[in-house]
Every structure is written in C-alpha cells, then in structure tokens.
Amino acid sequence: MIQVAIVDDHPVARRGLQSILAEAGDIEISAAVATPAELGPGGPGAGRHDVIMLDLYHDGDQPCLDAIESLRQDHKVLVVSASGRPADVLGAIRAGACGYVTKLADPPMLIAAVHTVASGGFALSSQLADILQGELTAAPAAAEVAAGTPALSAREEETLNLIAQGLTHAQAASRMGVSRATVDTYVERIRAKLHVGNKAELARAAIERRPAGGAR
Amino acid sequence: MSAARSDAAGQTELTLARAVVLFRLAGLAEFWIVTLHDASNYQAHAVVIALIAAVTAESAVLSAACLRARRVRSAWTIADLAFTIAVLVVSAMVSARYGGLYIAYSYSVICSLAFGVGLRRLSAVLVATTCLAAGYLYGGGYLHADPAPHVLVNAVTYFPNAVIAWAIAWQLRRMGRQLEESQAREAVLARDQERLRHARMLHDRVLQTMETLAQGQWIADAAVKARVAEEAVWLRDLVEGTGDAAAGDLLGQLGEVVARVARDGLRVEFNYTTLRGSAVLETLDAERRAALVGAVSEALTNVVKHAGTASAVLRLAAAPGALVVTVVDQGRGFDPAAQSAGMGLKESIGGRVAEAGGSVMIDSAPGAGTVLEITMPVTEAASVSRR
Numbered sequence: 001m002i003q004v005a006i007v008d009d010h011p012v013a014r015r016g017l018q019s020i021l022a023e024a025g026d027i028e029i030s031a032a033v034a035t036p037a038e039l040g041p042g043g044p045g046a047g048r049h050d051v052i053m054l055d056l057y058h059d060g061d062q063p064c065l066d067a068i069e070s071l072r073q074d075h076k077v078l079v080v081s082a083s084g085r086p087a088d089v090l091g092a093i094r095a096g097a098c099g100y101v102t103k104l105a106d107p108p109m110l111i112a113a114v115h116t117v118a119s120g121g122f123a124l125s126s127q128l129a130d131i132l133q134g135e136l137t138a139a140p141a142a143a144e145v146a147a148g149t150p151a152l153s154a155r156e157e158e159t160l161n162l163i164a165q166g167l168t169h170a171q172a173a174s175r176m177g178v179s180r181a182t183v184d185t186y187v188e189r190i191r192a193k194l195h196v197g198n199k200a201e202l203a204r205a206a207i208e209r210r211p212a213g214g215a216r
Numbered sequence: 217m218s219a220a221r222s223d224a225a226g227q228t229e230l231t232l233a234r235a236v237v238l239f240r241l242a243g244l245a246e247f248w249i250v251t252l253h254d255a256s257n258y259q260a261h262a263v264v265i266a267l268i269a270a271v272t273a274e275s276a277v278l279s280a281a282c283l284r285a286r287r288v289r290s291a292w293t294i295a296d297l298a299f300t301i302a303v304l305v306v307s308a309m310v311s312a313r314y315g316g317l318y319i320a321y322s323y324s325v326i327c328s329l330a331f332g333v334g335l336r337r338l339s340a341v342l343v344a345t346t347c348l349a350a351g352y353l354y355g356g357g358y359l360h361a362d363p364a365p366h367v368l369v370n371a372v373t374y375f376p377n378a379v380i381a382w383a384i385a386w387q388l389r390r391m392g393r394q395l396e397e398s399q400a401r402e403a404v405l406a407r408d409q410e411r412l413r414h415a416r417m418l419h420d421r422v423l424q425t426m427e428t429l430a431q432g433q434w435i436a437d438a439a440v441k442a443r444v445a446e447e448a449v450w451l452r453d454l455v456e457g458t459g460d461a462a463a464g465d466l467l468g469q470l471g472e473v474v475a476r477v478a479r480d481g482l483r484v485e486f487n488y489t490t491l492r493g494s495a496v497l498e499t500l501d502a503e504r505r506a507a508l509v510g511a512v513s514e515a516l517t518n519v520v521k522h523a524g525t526a527s528a529v530l531r532l533a534a535a536p537g538a539l540v541v542t543v544v545d546q547g548r549g550f551d552p553a554a555q556s557a558g559m560g561l562k563e564s565i566g567g568r569v570a571e572a573g574g575s576v577m578i579d580s581a582p583g584a585g586t587v588l589e590i591t592m593p594v595t596e597a598a599s600v601s602r603r
C-alpha cells in the first residue's frame with residue numbers, strides 16, 4: 001500500500017482527493033491535514049508517508065515553497081494545485097517537488113501521478129510540460145530566462161511536447177517509436193536539467209511572484 | 217477610464233482662467249484710474265463715459281465667461297484681442313482730439329498677459345501680440361502722435377509679457393496632464409490589485425468547493441451536478457481571466473466549448489500556456505478561427521459520446537507558421553481504418569479544417585485513447601518560435 005498524506009487547507013477539496021485516491025485500491029490515506037506544519041512531530045499528521053500531496057497555495061497568494069523544501073528531505077512531494085502561475089509552478093519543481101497535477105485532472109490521472117511519484121518518477125501534467133518547455137527551450141528570446149539552465153535535446157523537447165498534448169508516457173513512446181522506459185528516462189533528464197538552474201533563478205522567480213499588474 | 221480620471225487638468229484650467237480674470241480686473245482698475253484722472257481734459261464726457269462703460273462691460277462678460285466655464289477659450293481670447301485693438305484706436309482718437317493722455321496703453325499691456333494664457337500655441341500668441349502691437353503703433357504713434365522712441369519701446373513691451381505668460385501656462389498645463397495620467401495609471405493599478413485579490417479569494421474558497429462537487433459522487437442529481445460543473449468552469453474562467461480570453465476571440469470561444477461539454481460531464485484541461493503573450497492568435501482570420509472552434513467542438517462532443525471517459529486535454533501551441541491544436545483523451549479509442557468509427561470524425565472535422573487551409577491527423581487504436589491534431593497555418597510573419 002502507498003501511504004499518502006493530503007495537505008490542503010480547503011476541507012472539501014481534501015475530502016474530494018481522499019475519495020478519489022480511495023478508489024485506487026492500493027493507496028491508503030495516512031493523513032489529511034490543513035497545513036504542512038501538522039505533519040511535523042507531535043502533529044496530527046505525524047508518521048510515515050510515501051507521498052505527500054501538497055496544495056500549492058495555503059491561505060493567501062504565496063506558494064508554499066518553504067514547505068516543499070523542508071518536506072522533500074524525508075518525503076516525496078506531489079504538488080496539487082487548481083492552477084498556478086508558471087513562475088510558482090516552476091518554483092515548486094525547483095524547490096524539490098516530484099510532480100505537479102492540477103485539481104482538474106481526472107481520477108485515473110491523479111492516481112497515475114501518485115503511482116509515478118511513489119515509484120520515484122516525475123509526474124508531469126499537460127500544463128506543466130508546456131511551462132517546463134518554455135523554461136528550458138533555448139530560444140534566443142529566452143536566453144536570459146534559461147541562463148544557467150542546460151538546453152533540452154530534440155528528443156526531450158519532443159517528449160515534453162507530446163506530454164503537453166495530454167499523452168501518457170506509453171503513448172508518447174509509441175508516437176516517438178521508442179520504449180516506455182526511454183520516455184521515462186527523457187523525463188528524468190528533463191527534471192535533472194531543471195534542477196541545475198541556479199539559485200539566482202529561484203530568487204528571480206520569488207520576485208516575480210508578487211502580484212503586480214495582473215496575474216500573467 | 218473616465219471614471220478613474222482625476223481633474224488635475226481641469227484644476228489647471230480653472231487656475232489659468234482665474235489668472236485671466238485677475239489680469240483683467242487689474243487692467244480695468246488702471247483704465248478707470250487713468251481715465252478719471254485725466255477726465256478734466258475731455259470736453260466730450262459722453263464719449264469717455266461710453267468708452268469706460270464698454271471696457272467695463274466687456275471685462276465683466278469675459279470674466280463671467282471664464283469663471284463660469286472654469287477655463288479660458290481661445291475663441292474668447294481672439295474676440296478680446298479684437299476688442300482691445302478697437303479700444304486702443306478709439307481712445308487714441310478721443311484723446312488725440314482733446315489733447316489728453318493716451319489712456320488705453322497700460323490697459324492693453326495688462327491685457328496682453330491674458331492673451332499668453334488664453335492661446336494654446338506659441339505661434340498664435342506671437343501673431344496676436346503682433347496684431348496688438350500694430351494696433352498700438354497706429355493708435356499711439358499715428359493717431360496720438362507720441363514720440364517715436366517711446367512708441368517703439370512700448371510696442372516691444374507686449375512681447376515678453378505675452379510669451380512669458382504663455383510659457384508658464386504651457387508648463388502648468390503639461391504638469392496637470394502628467395499628474396492626471398499618473399493618477400489614472402494608479403487608479404487602474406489599484407483596481408487590478410483589488411480584482412486580483414477578489415479573484416484569489418473566489419479561487420481559494422468557492423471554486424475549490426464547486427470543482428470538488430462537480431467530480432465524484434457528492435451530488436446524486438445529474439442535472440444539478442452538470443450545472444455545478446458548468447458554473448465551476450465559468451467561475452474558473454472569470455477568476456483566471458487575464459484578458460487572454462476576451463469573448464469573441466479564439467480562446468474565449470474555445471472556453472465556451474469547454475464549458476458546454478462540462479455540462480455533459482466532460483472535464484477538459486484547457487492548456488494554452490505557451491500562447492500567453494504570443495501574437496499568433498491575432499493573425500488568425502475569422503474563417504480559420506471558426507473552423508478551429510467547430511472542429512474542437514466536434515472533437516470534444518465525440519469524446520463525450522463515444523470515448524467513455526470523463527476527461528480530455530485541449531492544448532494550443534504555436535509551431536513555425538502554424539497553430540497546432542490537439543484534443544487528446546484516454547478513452548476507449550477506435551480503429552481509424554474501420555469505416556464506421558473513423559469516417560464521421562474524419563469528415564466532419566477534416567473537411568471543414570481543410571477548407572480553411574489546415575490539416576487534421578487522427579491517431580487512435582481500440583483501448584488506447586484518441587489523439588486528434590489540427591494544424592492551422594498562420595501568416596508567416598506573425599508565427600513565433602515555440603517557447
């Protein structure tokens with residue numbers, strides 16, 4: 001059984017996730033709490049968790065990047081968010097999240113993401129794939145954005161593009177004429193390249209988070 | 217915009233209008249003092265009284281107009297100029313005949329200040345001042361026969377007055393406009409911040425509840441559930457609306473399609489991340505836009521009817537020279553070679569897209585979901601590299 005802790009300040013959303021994950025059969029909810037702090041020692045959610053499903057926004061408009069950084073030390077973190085500004089989503093991945101799914105994802109996709117993360121993989125949604133592609137594709141205009149980040153290979157870019165369309169890893173593999181394991185490897189490499197991005201990038205993303213002049 | 221507009225420019229105009237009134241009152245006072253002081257030299261009192269009455273009446277009319285309108289208009293200034301020249305000539309004729317002082321000069325000097333304020337363009341101020349100086353040269357130099365050096369120096373005096381008054385008024389008006397613009401920008405910014413705050417609150421509370429209710433078994437009544445799903449899509453559109461999806465454009469129309477199929481229980485992840493801030497959508501003509509919306513609507517309806525799944529991904533991306541729209545579901549799929557299953561999709565979607573110059577690719581197999589990819593060419597100049 002995969003032990004999953006749900007961290008979401010919204011009680012109805014918490015119930016929703018619980019009921020979806022319960023359908024999987026091999027997933028057990030080890031905790032369902034409102035804040036990351038409750039997972040700490042002595043809190044109601046203390047214990048062993050294989051995957052922590054973390055809502056990106058808690059009580060305000062700042063993404064909880066600090067919580068991701070501290071939780072990832074002992075757990076695999078899957079970020080669940082209704083939506084997110086590209087800079088926040090990128091920040092979450094760079095802070096150490098193993099994946100990002102939207103709350104709109106259908107139950108099979110949500111469960112698949114939990115399985116992927118539990119087995120040490122990187123769970124990508126359609127939107128996240130496009131955000132990562134934007135970040136990592138070394139277009140001339142994006143040279144500044146991609147500073148310090150290695151460029152994607154053509155195959156990795158193709159992989160991201162197919163995942164952005166909504167294809168599963170298996171479907172992407174068959175479209176590309178490679179094995180499923182190869183696609184998994186591409187996705188792993190994409191994650192690794194993302195983590196090479198320097199600290200200054202993170203700082204810049206933090207500055208961009210401030211809501212000024214509309215959420216773009 | 218007009219509601220957020222401040223009145224800095226209006227305040228400036230009122231200040232300048234008051235300055236014109238004060239110049240005029242000072243000029244009028246001077247005209248009275250000089251005329252009354254010199255009145256004993258005139259025999260024709262009736263003419264002098266008529267002159268004073270005319271100047272006083274004109275001053276009253278001009279001042280009232282300025283205060284009432286809270287501004288000074290160029291047309292009034294031009295009329296005032298004509299009147300002032302007339303006063304210069306008439307008073308020269310009167311005083312020349314009776315041998316008195318040339319009573320209108322000091323009055324006209326103060327009037328010239330108001331011309332600088334009332335006329336917006338420097339060229340207009342220079343022309344008006346030249347006319348005034350010419351009127352003075354005729355009245356003071358020819359009719360009243362004052363010494364030539366005096367007359368020349370006096371005529372030149374108008375120019376610095378009017379030009380300096382114009383420069384100060386110009387600067388004031390410019391500052392008023394700038395203040396107004398920056399206040400308008402601040403108001404827009406404040407409104408955006410407020411809108412963002414409200415959107416965030418709706419997003420974090422109401423939308424979360426509605427989207428959870430729209431999924432799963434919480435609501436037993438199918439019609440109520442469909443309604444909640446539709447409203448959730450609408451609310452998401454509202455709170456995430458960043459101006460990208462204005463009604464009538466491609467994103468807005470596709471958003472409506474997404475909301476419509478949500479009513480039938482299909483959740484669509486609508487991903488147009490890479491198009492944010494891109495110009496590619498603007499170059500899509502109405503025919504191609506309509507073809508795309510029709511094709512996506514058909515494809516999603518097809519997912520609802522045949523795919524046996526509750527979710528799909530709709531994604532838009534720019535490729536070199538084209539817009540690529542994909543509809544992907546993980547439903548039961550079909551064999552594209554089999555006539556019955558494939559033909560409907562191919563014909564209804566492919567035909568329309570091909571007419572608009574695009575192409576459709578369908579990739580499906582039984583049990584393996586369906587990928588539908590529409591490639592619609594856009595004007596080459598506007599295509600942007602993928603980001």
